[in-house]
Amino acid sequence: MSIARIEPYDDYLRVHFTPGEGARHADFHWFWLRHNSDLDRHPVTQERIVCSSELPFEPSPRSVRLSGDSAAVEIDWSDHVEGRTSRYDARWLREYAYAADRAPAPPPPSDPAAITLDASRLEEPLGPLALRTLQRAGALIVRGYGTDTESIIDVFGREGLSVISTHFGRIEDLRTDNTTNSNTDQLGYTDSSIQLHTDQPFLERPPRYQLLHSQRPGTTGGENFVVDGLAAAHHLAEIDRHSFDLLRTVPVTFHRKQKSFERVLVSPLLDFDAPGGFRIRYSYFTLAPHRRPFAEMEAWYRAYNRFAKLVRDERHQYRFLLQAGDFLLYDNWRMLHARTAFTGARWVRGVYFDAT
Template identity: 60%
Template sequence: MTEYAIVRYQGWVSVEAAIDTSPTETRSRPHILLRDDWLHVHFGAGTPAHADFHWFWLRHQCDGERHPVTGERTLDASEVPLDIRPRSVTLDEGAGRLHVVWDEPSGRQSHYDLSWLRAHAYAPDRPQVPPPPSDVARVALDARRLPDAAAVVEACLGLLRREGLAVVRGFASAPGRAPEDDTDALVDAFTAGGLALISTHFGRIEDLRTDNTTNQNTDQLGYTDAGIDLHTDQPFLDRPPRYQLLQCVRPATLGGESYLVDALAAARLLQAIDAPAFELLTTVPVRFHRKQKAFERVVDAPLLTMEGPEGFQSRYSYFTLAPFDRPFAEMEAWYRAYTRFARIVRDRRNQYRFELQPGEFVIYDNYRMLHARTAFSGPRWLRGVYFDPA
């Protein structure tokens, strides 16, 4: 009998066998994987091969919640919290039986025969959709290993197409030059590689620093030392800029960590686990409103667009999301859907997290990636540039 301990790995609650960790397990043997909201069961040989079961469904089906004489169910489904989770899960492979101890005051224990679960599988052989990736090595490249700036740009554009993000290490200035002296050359390299520089209401190049004196319309969070959580840049425009490059001139003394998440991967995961929520976020127009002392824009659009003229596009910005019209009977459902998506992207396990050193930079697809930073102290200075495809 194998007891499974809950462990966290890249957005999933997976399992490790606490007793039997031998590598002899194959798909022909029963085994289980614990996810955040459901249990994934591999039955072994036969059909279906595997199935998923929500935790609340399993709790409602508890074999101990029946009258001892008549066998009728005594537990109403409404009495089971939708967010119920197990305290422990044990698979008795020899008996073909699953044992669950629930994380509730009663310590209720439930038992399920694998044959019964297979017969009542409501999600048989469901495709497994992975969460957003978080391994920075997947999107990082070392400029010192490439012959010149043109090769760096080519590698970056390849990562942008595949992953939506490129983190460039080792891009240091020549002796006697400061990183800010190389920004224009970096911009020129990307324009030569097929991108077009976009000027915005901030100007041509943003100096993201608390003592900014070079940009317009600096009355917004980017020019403070506050933490800024995940967002799309400029979702209040009809056509937001497609790419942003952030070059580190000077890191913070404390804090100032960057983090990004793949909103496309998050949207695909949401579609797989909560189709009604996905439908709402891709069809209901909401309002994004930016109002500053000398600048104001408003746009109405869905939070997520899967197949627009530019392909996938996210508009996720908690600080510019404004009141929008929705029938009373439908407003709560939209907020539930938004919260479900936010749970995915705000989960640290689903985020690329890193710090940049002077000269290093990140370039990301503003339609696909959400970006953020932690609060900081000290003279942090990043330079920001927007691009569109040429």
């Protein structure tokens, strides 16, 4: 028996076996491999002499390779000062494969070209094409449309989307010198970076879609990025079911308090049973202090942080810079969005939509 190839990932190693009886491939957590290595065994009895609790929970392989005859995987561990190599025979790996032929949901996609249209090269009306892209990918970037926001509103109005006014007004002018909106005492009207979040999570029904229409880019910075929260949730369910279950069932409190506006709402972060379909509420700057039983608080933070680490990984983000006349339209029930800090007179217009 031999191994055809190996695929190292952040959290685990995938081993592809040569054709034969049994699993075609199997996934092994790095920690499981480190715990079951031959590095920490008595030289005479070959019994373990180290408990798993003594090992780093996120071990770092120095190198991973196939043996010369492809009959084993060889791993050098960075935590092992002697630099000895662990060897895992193909037959042994197949015998103890606890995740044979696993087909996990992929992590969130990241290629902005897959969701970008050039307004000057459209072969069909923008409205229907945009809604199909939203349904497929959750977000759409349109380059070179022009700076007339009202014309975009008209385009999507013909497709059954209506503008939703909020406590900011009908159209937000997201700029540091704003004089047109109410309740501007929040991060969107500053030049600070804003990490991933969904908008209006403190409302029973947050607006379904948001348009971010660039009127003028900043001098530096101001890059946008979005993440597919639905894809992230499915991926988390495959790699850490306990964390996924906590995010789906544990209610948290969102509290937006401004000079002239206040709302409170209690809800889990992930809601697969919401009217209209999946809904994610995720906003680190409107989260009230968590209140969980003492025995559950650490597990909750581990689950929340696991998801945050997943979506904050740039490999799982669509990242792009909007120039004047470009716009982003995204599904606020599905996607997380963010921006980097900027300098200069950056100006983006924001509009919320919902289906009529």
